[in-house]
Amino acid sequence: MSRFPAARLAGVAALALLGFLLPRLLGGSAHVYDTLTTIAIFSAMSYGLDIILSDLGEISLAHTAFFATGAYAAAILVVNYGESAWVGLAGAVIAALALALVLGLITLRTREFAFSLVTYAAAVVCMNIAANWDFLGGSDGIVGIPPLALTLGRFSFVAGRPAQFWPVAYLLLLFVLYVVARFRRSRLGQAALMVHMNPRLAAMCGLDANQVRLHVFLVSAPISALAGWLYAFQRAYVGTDLFDTYFLVLMLTGVILAGRRLLLGPLFGTALLLGQKNFASLGAYGDALVLGTVLVGVLCLCPRGLASLWRRRAIPGPEAPSLPGGPVSG
Amino acid sequence: MNVAQQFANGIIIGHAYALVAVGWTLLLGAARLVNFGHGQMYMMGAFVAWWLMSATGLPYAAAVPLAVLVGALLGALMQRLFLRLTLSQDLVNLMIATLGFGQILQGAAGLAFGAKPERLTSPLQAITLGGARVSCSAQDVLLVGATIVVFLGLHWVLRRSRFGAAVRMVAEDPPLAALYGLRVAPVYLAIFAFEGAAVAFAATLVAPRTPILTSIGFEQVVMTFVVVVLGGIGSVGGSYVAGLLLGLYTAFFSALVSPAYTTASVFALLIVVMVVRPGKLAASGGFAR
Numbered sequence: 001m002s003r004f005p006a007a008r009l010a011g012v013a014a015l016a017l018l019g020f021l022l023p024r025l026l027g028g029s030a031h032v033y034d035t036l037t038t039i040a041i042f043s044a045m046s047y048g049l050d051i052i053l054s055d056l057g058e059i060s061l062a063h064t065a066f067f068a069t070g071a072y073a074a075a076i077l078v079v080n081y082g083e084s085a086w087v088g089l090a091g092a093v094i095a096a097l098a099l100a101l102v103l104g105l106i107t108l109r110t111r112e113f114a115f116s117l118v119t120y121a122a123a124v125v126c127m128n129i130a131a132n133w134d135f136l137g138g139s140d141g142i143v144g145i146p147p148l149a150l151t152l153g154r155f156s157f158v159a160g161r162p163a164q165f166w167p168v169a170y171l172l173l174l175f176v177l178y179v180v181a182r183f184r185r186s187r188l189g190q191a192a193l194m195v196h197m198n199p200r201l202a203a204m205c206g207l208d209a210n211q212v213r214l215h216v217f218l219v220s221a222p223i224s225a226l227a228g229w230l231y232a233f234q235r236a237y238v239g240t241d242l243f244d245t246y247f248l249v250l251m252l253t254g255v256i257l258a259g260r261r262l263l264l265g266p267l268f269g270t271a272l273l274l275g276q277k278n279f280a281s282l283g284a285y286g287d288a289l290v291l292g293t294v295l296v297g298v299l300c301l302c303p304r305g306l307a308s309l310w311r312r313r314a315i316p317g318p319e320a321p322s323l324p325g326g327p328v329s330g
Numbered sequence: 331m332n333v334a335q336q337f338a339n340g341i342i343i344g345h346a347y348a349l350v351a352v353g354w355t356l357l358l359g360a361a362r363l364v365n366f367g368h369g370q371m372y373m374m375g376a377f378v379a380w381w382l383m384s385a386t387g388l389p390y391a392a393a394v395p396l397a398v399l400v401g402a403l404l405g406a407l408m409q410r411l412f413l414r415l416t417l418s419q420d421l422v423n424l425m426i427a428t429l430g431f432g433q434i435l436q437g438a439a440g441l442a443f444g445a446k447p448e449r450l451t452s453p454l455q456a457i458t459l460g461g462a463r464v465s466c467s468a469q470d471v472l473l474v475g476a477t478i479v480v481f482l483g484l485h486w487v488l489r490r491s492r493f494g495a496a497v498r499m500v501a502e503d504p505p506l507a508a509l510y511g512l513r514v515a516p517v518y519l520a521i522f523a524f525e526g527a528a529v530a531f532a533a534t535l536v537a538p539r540t541p542i543l544t545s546i547g548f549e550q551v552v553m554t555f556v557v558v559v560l561g562g563i564g565s566v567g568g569s570y571v572a573g574l575l576l577g578l579y580t581a582f583f584s585a586l587v588s589p590a591y592t593t594a595s596v597f598a599l600l601i602v603v604m605v606v607r608p609g610k611l612a613a614s615g616g617f618a619r
Contacts, residue, residue, distance in 0.1 A: 059425055061366075106601055113364040116425055117555045118604075120366065124552045125597045132590040245548050249433045252426050285440030292433030299427040300411055303420065 020170055023163075033162035035278040037234060040169035041227050043270035044176045045247070046254040048224030051183060053252070054260040056216050057196035058112070062103055062119035063251055065126040066096045066221040068242035070228025072130065075142040075238040085148055089229055096225030097218060099126075104217040108210045127243035141239025148233040165234055172230055173267070176223055181263055183219060192216045246288055250274075253295040259305025334464045336581045342470045344577020345477040346536045348570045350550070351557040352480055353405075353528030359564025360501040360521050361416055364425050367408070367432030368529060368554055369547030374435050375401050375530030376537035377443045377544065380450045390452045394534045398527045404435075405526020409519050416518055417504070432547060439544040452538040473535045480528065481570050488566065497521065501564070552593060556600050 026032045049063045073095040074088035083091075107118050130136045147160035148168065159165045183189045194202040195209045202209060232238050250273060257269030273294065277287050302309055350372060357363050365371075379397035382388050388396070408431055409416070415424045457468035488494035499507040500517045508514050557576055561568030579599065580592050587595070 057422065059422060061429075106604070110604070112421060113425060114559070116366075117364065117559065118600075121552050121555060121597050121600065124549055125594045128549075128591065128593045245429070245433060245436070249429055252429065256426065283441075285437045287437070288433055288440065289437030292430045292435075292437060295430030296411060296427050296434065299415065299423050299430065303415070303423050 016174060020167075023166055028163075030162045031278070033166050035274065037162060037165045037169040038278070039267075039271045039274045040166075040173040041231050041234065042247075042250060042274060043254060043267040044169075044173050044230075045224045045227035046251045046266040046270050047176050047180050048220045048222075048227070049251045050255045050260075050266045051180060051189075051192075051216060051220050051223075053255050055184070055189060055192045055196065056213060058213075059116045059252075060119045060217075060220075061116055061248060062122045062126075063220075063224045064243050064245075064248045065123045066099065066224040067228040067231070067247065068126065068130065068238070069096045069099050070222075070225030071232035071238045071242055072136055072142070072228075073225070074229045074232040075145050076136070079142055079145055085150055085233065088232075089226070092225045092229040093222045096221040096228075100217050100221030101214075104214040108214060123243060123248070127240050130243070131240045137239070139240065141237060141241075143237050145232055145236045145238070148230075159233070165230075169230060169234075172226060176226065177263065177267075179219075179223065184261075184263075188212065188215055188219070246291065249288075249291055249295060253291060253298070256305060257294065257298055259307035262305075262307055265305065265307065331585050332463065336585050337578070338460075338464050338466055340578035340581030341574065342466060342474060342577070343581055344574035345474045346532070346539075346573075347553050347557050347576050348573025349473070349477040349480060349532040350529060350536060351554040351561075351569050351573060352477075352484065352532070352566070353525035354554055355558055355561065355564060355566055355569045356484065356497075356521055356528075357525045358558060359566070360497050361518060362419065362421060363412075363416065364421075364428065365408075365525065366425060366429040366551065367435060367547075368428075368525075369549070369551030370432035370435040370439070371401065371404060371526060371529045371547075372533045372550050373542065373544060373547040374404060374439060375533030376450055376542045376546075377439055377448070378530070379534045379537070380448050380542065381443060383450070384448075390454075394531070397534050398531045401530025401533075402523040402527035404530075405522040405524070406519055408526070409522035413515065413518070417514070419504075436544060436547060443544055445544065447541040447543050449541050450534070450537045455538045469535070469538055476531075476535055477570075480531070481566065484566055493520070549593065553596065556596055559600060560603060 023033045023036045026036075045063070045067050048066060049060060052058055052060045052063075070092035073091040074085070077083040077088045077091045078085060103119065103122055106122075107115050110118055131139045136142075147158055148165070149156065149158045150168070151157075157168075159168055191202070191207050191212045194205065195207060195212050199209055202212075228242070231242075250270070253273060254266045254269035257272065258265035262268075273291060276290060281287055282290060298305065354365055354368050357365055375397050378400045379390075379393040382393040382396055383390060408428075411431070412424060412427055415427060452469050454468035454472055458465050459468060459471060460466055486494075488497060496507070496512055496517050497520075499510070499512060500514055500521075504514050507517075553576065557569050557573045558564075560576065561570070561572035576596065580596065583595050584592050
């Protein structure tokens with residue numbers, strides 16, 4: 001397809017338009033808009049983790065903290081300081097970058113489970129600080145976030161109802177998809193993959209693994225923070241429940257369910273999971289149970305994701321080289 | 331501040347940290363597995379004991395062994411689920427799978443036990459020992475004694491018994507152990523069952539100190555992780571010492587500075603250690619010493 005850039009572009013544009021009209025095609029009720037907006041926000045959040053998990057091959061458990069950082073920064077700037085949503089957006093990105101820089105430097109020399117443990121502990125510490133520091137609202141959180149109002153020159157846009165949120169969430173999702181696709185083709189994305197798959201080769205090519213890891217971390221954190229920024233407005237409230245493991249497991253499952261390093265994978269995975277939660281909910285505990293079961297089931301039955309099943313059938317022939325755990329996850 | 335009392339508190343909390351961590355220490359040393367469901371398994375142990383006591387009227391002394399049994403079964407179930415991933419040493423996927431397992435436990439516990447805080451009551455909690463300056467409950471004495479027994483027992487099994495030798499061999503090189511004719515899967519089963527049983531045992535002894543909620547697992551696991559890392563990954567003796575030191579540290583930190591930021595300060599301590607001694611985070615060498 002890459003030989004016909006115009007055709008490819010038209011295809012992507014048609015798909016993007018179809019995606020935008022999707023809530024209307026599904027009936028256009030407030031519940032449908034709300035669900036799809038939430039799917040867009042949470043899959044944007046998952047993409048932040050996706051590039052760490054799929055490209056760098058590490059499991060960051062601090063991405064709920066980046067997500068929450070974005071939400072808290074927006075809430076504090078808009079509610080406590082009366083700033084605009086744009087300032088909230090900038091604050092969310094800057095705060096997430098600052099946190100990612102600190103965490104990135106701390107975890108620079110840790111690998112594998114040590115990295116995961118330290119990022120997990122960091123998320124718990126962030127939650128503790130949010131619950132105890134009055135500046136961050138303490139255990140009550142921050143309430144009364146106004147409807148999202150975006151002003152661009154003479155054009156202004158206010159989103160209060162679910163249907164009005166959808167365009168913003170959808171644009172955010174498209175932007176994140178674009179960033180992730182660009183990242184995968186960028187020099188940094190290639191370097192991340194090489195550091196992950198073959199650290200010795202990367203070292204011989206003159207790549208500084210620690211620097212690559214830090215840079216990928218810095219790209220990834222604002223993505224999750226952007227999602228947090230919009231989520232704060234959608235829910236009109238931020239609190240320590242943003243750090244809940246449910247969000248963490250949701251992100252991980254979203255990334256793994258379809259298969260790693262698939263551009264639309266996290267979107268597909270998140271849509272499936274939230275579709276269940278919003279249309280066939282079993283209550284908060286039942287949904288947590290379903291989520292955990294899906295995650296364990298996928299990892300035990302087809303660790304390379306659902307897409308690998310489809311591919312195996314589509315291309316009969318010699319098996320892919322079976323490194324332990326597969327070439328992507330090893 | 332009553333220094334002697336804080337010292338006693340620190341020793342008690344330290345033994346609690348060490349006992350909660352002992353199963354994970356073995357799991358990490360022998361199977362290279364980081365169990366992020368550990369905190370939820372702790373929660374499960376406490377709630378199973380609570381449920382047995384409140385629903386069936388069993389005494390505390392009978393609920394403890396039953397909760398330990400349930401914990402061992404949970405550990406064994408986990409091993410059956412993750413056997414393929416463990417044998418192929420697919421560490422990244424294993425770690426995520428344990429998070430999912432924890433999520434399952436938390437959801438199931440919420441459905442079964444509800445969202446209210448509960449209290450696991452031990453008759454020993456009401457008995458106060460000691461004088462005016464330093465006092466503790468009989469439950470605390472039991473906790474400290476049981477921790478010492480568990481650590482000595484584990485040390486003896488690993489160093490002196492044939493089974494311990496098998497565990498050390500599997501830890502060193504699973505394929506080589508299999509080539510030698512050792513059946514690796516039962517050894518893993520025993521390690522996982524020990525992890526489940528040990529954390530449930532710890533929960534039944536530690537949980538009477540505070541109210542329990544089905545959501546306590548998320549935070550609970552952090553202290554365990556710090557104990558395991560500070561003790562030298564997989565080192566049984568090291569995690570006992572680390573637990574004790576960490577207990578003293580948190581006791582004095584909450585008394586002198588602020589109880590709310592204890593977890594944050596422990597995290598800061600961990601980072602200092604990581605910067606000063608980065609080699610501590612490499613999983614190697616120290617197992618079973």
